Amino acid sequence: MILPPFRYLRPHSVSHATDLLREVPGAAVLAGGQTLINALKLDLVSPTALVDVHALEELRGVERTADGVRIGAATTYAELAKDPVVREVVPSVAEMAAGLVDRQVRNRGTIGGNVSLNDPTNNFPPLLSALGASFEVITADGADTLTAEQFFRGALATAVTGGGLLTAVHVPALPTGTRLVHRHMQLARDSWALARVVVRAAVDGASLTEPRVYLGTVPGSPVRLTAVEAAIAGRPLAKETITAALAAFDTEPFETISDTHGSAQYRRAMAKVQLRRALVDVIEKEQA
Template sequence: MIPQAVDYKRAGSVSEAISLLAENPDAKILAGGHSLIPAMKLRLNSPSLLIDIARIPELRYIEVRDGGVAIGAASTHHDIISNADIQSRYGAMIEAGELIGDTQVRNVGTLGGSIAHADPSADWPAALIALNASIKVEGPNGAREIPATEFFLGFFYTALEEGEIVTEVVLPAPAAGSRSVYRKFMQPASRFAIVGCAASVTIDGGTITDATVAFTGVSADGAFLDEAVGAALVGKAASLETIEAAANAAAEGAELNEDHYASKTYRKHLAKVYAKRALAGACGL
């Protein structure tokens, strides 16, 4: 299907993009376009104006800050997975990024666009939650920073307010002895997650001192932090037996997704399986 007619403007700065949004309330931000354009073709979204922010220099960078890494929202998936600073610190980001779409999608699609779209089966949200990332946004009322755990609020629904755009993602410095991974059972055609699990684990002297587990694809409400699984690991030996016991509680109480790819029962089973795989990887087992 062909989209309805739409105007197009390329913003030269973040402030210009915010002004254009304020002047055109039904406009949409265009970065990589891999989520927005298909929605427009299906007439699920028919903005009067597309505001292109993909070439704003202040939105495309990756830099080390205080041992962590700041990523500009217009950085592509390829920018992220090919960056040495991210490769050396955040395994979950590399593994999640490498599993997104195909080469074309990874070369053009952006981190900011993906998380602002908040597809409940997208890969980045789980990785960002597990890594305790924060998301910086800017709008007509100024800038603010939102923890990833508070950014993803539901089905294609985020904490972004009217007129705001994502400008940056901040990954905190990883703790000594920590490791993160991402594991996914994917739909083979779209490569979206039927179940995806990101895990970050800190080990000291063979004991798990901190653990964060997040899922995507599991819940109809989108990515979420599984606090019960993480809590069940802390203070325990980093062993397969510990992981097995903790993973059995995966997705308890979640509003499970159900579609023609997987029933609720199957997704619950996969959540346990992929929690075990992610945690085993994060523990180096």
């Protein structure tokens, strides 16, 4: 498919990039392009200009912090997958990055591009939401640090949509005794996911506490499944907890869509399957 016409702009610094984003109406950030180019081909977005920040060193690299890691927005999936600090402190991020599509995408795609466009099929938004990540952004109102709830604003919409720039993602380490599992279903190894679930929970004695359950690949993704969380909070590490969670899942009001890959009903059913599998992983691994 032929891409729509646009200007290509390559800033020499973060401040230059933010100036361009403010001065050029309809400009969008180009990081790795692995999500954005597909969105352009599908006419999901139509920027007048692309501001390429991929080579800005200010936006690259990983730093250990007091409670986790700070990841530059232009850090690639391949860099995340092999970074020793990420693998030690937030291994789920390294694991997610290592499993993304193919080597070419991993070498080019960036964590900032993945979350900033917030395509519902993207891998990182549900995971980072469950991890309690925060996002360093520069907008017309200045620099700020936002929670996941403040940053993600629905399909293809975030706090940096329309002239802002994500500079870094801060990911805290999981507290001791907390488990996190992410499960997804794809048509093929290199295809977009049809269903994605992330489950996080602490273990207090023999019970699950402080659960966070997020769903991807649906309109408004990432979607927090609060009814499921309420159903498993304080429950034992047992099959009855999974049964309660699946019953609560049926009451969750999120929407699904029908397309060539599956009906809305099928997609919802597969999301339920991924939830069950994730809960089994959480419970069995905690008991091991």
